[in-house]
Amino acid sequence: MIKNVSSENVQNHLSTHENTGLEPSRRFCVAPMMDWTTPHYRYLARLLSQHTLLYTEMVTTGALIHGDTERFLRHDPAEYPLALQLGGSDAGELAHCARLAEQFGFSEVNLNVGCPSDRVQNNMIGACLMGHPDKVAEAVRAMIEATRLPVTVKHRIGINGRESWEDLCEFVEKVAAAGCRTFIVHARIAILEGLSPKENRDVPPLKYAWVYRLKQKYPHLEIIINGGIKTFEECNEHLKHTDGVMLGREAYHNPWLLAGVDSEFFGAKPPAKTRHSALRAMYPFIQSELERGVFLGHMSRHFLGLFHGMPGGRQFRRYISENAHKPGAGLEVIQVALEKVPES
Secondary structure: OOOOOOHHHHHHHOOOOOOOOOOOOOOEEEOOOOOOOOHHHHHHHHHHOOOOEEEEEEEEHHHHHHOOHHHHHOOOHHHOOEEEEEEOOOHHHHHHHHHHHHHOOOOEEEEEEOOOOHHHHOOOOHHHHHHOHHHHHHHHHHHHHHOOOOEEEEEEEEEOOEOOHHHHHHHHHHHHHOOOOEEEEEEEEEOOOOOOHHHHOOOOOOOHHHHHHHHHHOOOOEEEEEOOOOOHHHHHHHOOOOOEEEEOHHHHHOHHHHHHHHHHHHOOOOOOOOHHHHHHHOHHHHHHHHHOOOOHHHHHOOOOOOOOOOOOHHHHHHHHHHHOOOOOOOHHHHHHHHHOOOOO
16 A cells, blocks of 8 residues: 655655755766765765765665655755655556655656665566666656656666667667656666675676767767766766766765865855865754764764875774764764864
């Protein structure tokens, strides 16, 4: 049974900020990453860049329909623009969850067709769907009919057994015919048997040229490139051939990278002047989360890379790692850790 969500609770959740309703720019995005792109990471990311498009962790349709919907969709509207990534394959369930995405104020709803985990494969979620382009097209069509939000698809360039250029084109053409105009392409195949999800992020070779060819072949589609991108120099090279770039692990482990995005790619003034000022700006949010019952360690693990490569950065990480998990740990742990990094 598909349940309804209290409109009063949704309105309370959206009381401080408004979604502009404009389709977000995908020129620079941070990838959805399980256990990493949580609301606490995203809040920091937004303090560093106002223009980067952020994505939630993948949320399955089953979790939203049968679980605690409001907990899974909870976010601070200060995170906008923010896309919700869904995992699922049933067209009716995905349509329902797309409506929820709009109801909760997200900027975009994205379908995961790239996760290679065995656990999601068994539920017909993620990269295995690349072997079923008609099913993906059916789901996308239902989602588009259910919401005014842009509906996008994140996928691989193939899977083992369906890894030819022709297979990729068939997938893109069928999904585009269903109404999807934005494809976020991880430039590797996924090997569904024999490799772990971590190995699937490194072992299959990157084929950026295939993503470039997609843009050449389908110039009317928006093509965003993803996979192994680490530097602005690489981003600018990819942007010569595609419409946008999506970074994952580098943006998480070295979040200060995001502080240069607004000036580099959007011609805008950076919102954060220093790492110290960015973290201090998080204090009210951290305190409010602590008062809500969130453990400090659940938040602070997402800040550990903020002083990556900086003098005192190792001491900052060590102090938080050794103290944030202790019973009653509060904002003072972050304040003391911050004092270990010279401010200049």
